[in-house]
Amino acid sequence: MKPARSTPLAMMGLVAMMIGGAIPVVLTAQRQDRPVVVASKPFGESYLLAEMFSQLLESRGFKVDRKPGLGATEIAFGALRRDAIDVYPEYTGTGLVAILHDTLPDSVAADPRAVFAHVVQRFANLYHVRWLPPLGFQNTYAIAVTRSTASRYHLRTLSDLARENAHLTAGFTADFIGRSDGLVGLSRVYGLKPRDVRPLAPAVKYQALASGAVDVIDGYSTDGLLARYDLITLVDDRHFFPPYEAAALVSNRLDTHSPGAIAALTLLSGRLDEATMRQLNRRVEVNGEDVSKVARDELAALGLIGSANPASSASAVQQESSAQQSGFWRYLWNRRQTLGALTVRHLELVAIALLAAVLVAVPLGLALERARRIAEPTIGALGVLQTIPSIALLAFMIPLLGVGVAPALVALWLYALYPIARGTYTGVRDADPDAVAAAEALGTTPAQRLMWVRLPLAAPVIMAGIRTAAVITVGAATLAAFIGAGGLGEPIVAGLALADTRMILSGALPAAALALAVDGVLSIVELAIAPAHRRKRFWRTRTEDPDAMVAATAKR
């Protein structure tokens, strides 16, 4: 019997490896001898497959850099196209519809081999990216309802579902709602138009269905949770969904420079069937087992690596439940080193982005005060940046900066510019006009007015902008995990993917505390740089003559 702490410790090790992997990627992106960068998308099966790729490569002597949980298809594929990552698990149907936007004749679309041949050829021509032979299972969309809903409305197929439009509330992932191989296509082909469609995060949709908040969800056919909640998957009777065969998608760089790695990855082709995959996903998503352990067990069972760990899944479940009993604070305590490192990384991201934003936005705000005609349009343009969703902004960055710390810093920097530039411009523009006018009339130079009058008087407003930017940046930096930059977003993204609430909270709570702490520290800075006449009252002890005090009070 292993000690009860082994699972959290192993998780700690996994996360530590993730972080260790995230840091050097930008720096090493151009080196020839860099490790193989293995990435995944942010859901459980993708994490698991990526971990299997990683361990397989490591067992063959390759150094591996893990970058799990990249934002979504556009970020993961964007990174692969420009060789910022080397391999991640992808699905042929996603490649066909979401990346190529191809429509195939029904006869071709129904045949997994034909679809695979099509995407292989098109990806090679268009992107110089290679699909390795399929892993052996499909993971298609599974439109699922509870057993009781199925029997109440007599639901067996998607056509049955469309018939009951008026009675149904759907909870679909945002991805699915927008995709042409998702709700858009289902409406067209089946006439599926539920009374209400609620966008749900992948992590909560099963709970939403089980609790009756929604009647139907989009799942994946290999989800471990389908079985746990005893759900009915409706039959795609008009063969709308293309085949979603899982395969390793490999960068041009790896394909060209590392035939050995390609050979190692190909060892997994055809070795995973749907029943196996469902079982593995269940161990990760339902039992809460450690991803690296599940991956290691399966690779050993397939004879691809030496069997290292004989522990059965049953004992792992036991360990997990005893770890659960030890409580959330214990869990945090056990992960303190990892969380500490993540917090430091988070702070680094925030500090660098914020400092760079201050260095640009404060001078910009000052310059705009001298060029007021273009001030509002310029600041307005910075404001428009705020409205770009962070995932979209990160996706735009990939062609320029790849994945990792650099694009995350640039995105955070862009978000921080607006509040600081606005605060600086407004503060300096509105600084006591009488004082500024008198200083000018008495022969100060513009630079002297800036340094002696405008800046000191504007300091509180500028600091308010910087504090706003700091708190926004602490929050936004959690999204950096989607692009492999690490930070406290990492356990949040991984926890969402693996349906692990404790893991989510272990990132979210420190992030919230960090936001408060950063704001608190900046409030002290604000006190220190406040204009002298406002600062003074905090430590005045000298007695004043009463007349002046009355005048002072009246003035305030």
Add this chain to the structure above:
Amino acid sequence: MSIPLAARNVSHHFGNVVALDDVSIEVVAGGATALVGESGSGKTTLLRCFNRLVEPERGQVMVGESNVQTQSPVLLRRGIGYVQQHGGLLPHWRVLRNVELVPTLQHMPDPADAARRALDLVGLPSGQFGSRFPHELSGGQRQRVALARSMAAHPGVILLDEPFGALDAISRAELQESFDNLRRDLAVTTLLVTHDLAEAGRLADEVVVMRKGRIEQRGTMRDLVRAPASDYVARLIERARAGLEALRA
């Protein structure tokens, strides 16, 4: 050392509004002239031509022997005292530092000493008031500090733009009296903008009545009262007198 002022055939407009229309005035060295008129008469615009806060489109503006156009605005302003309606003290600087401003800009050897002397002259001993912030002073005290600041570097000329306009009647009268003594002692050439004819008569040797960018009449107060050059000047005098009559009744 006092300096004469002169404006010759000065014209200026803001957008479509004519602010100054061919205006000429002179102030003798050590003399005091008041520009009187309603809002929009051009009096403040004319005042601001002398320290180049306004650059007139036509005409010549002379401070001493030289045309202001030939001097750097910054250096010109350091040699001219200036007081505006709401003193314009720097709120985050203590009184003494406010008054040291121009001596510091002028690179005087001991700005603090110059500031202390100036504060003494306006009746605010620096020991008591020097380390206060402006918001710890009454309105009248703040205007005294502004006056001290404009005088601390011993300018030959002082420009005042409604300097007592925002004060209560008693502070105002006290400050007018102090200023009148001060400027006579220092023999500083004074140009004063005010909408109050009584104030103009009390402080200035010569009064210039302005209206819509032009000069209605210039002369001593006695000249104006004895022979108003226009209905407008007559009405102005009548109104000032009516104010006094009301008090007497």
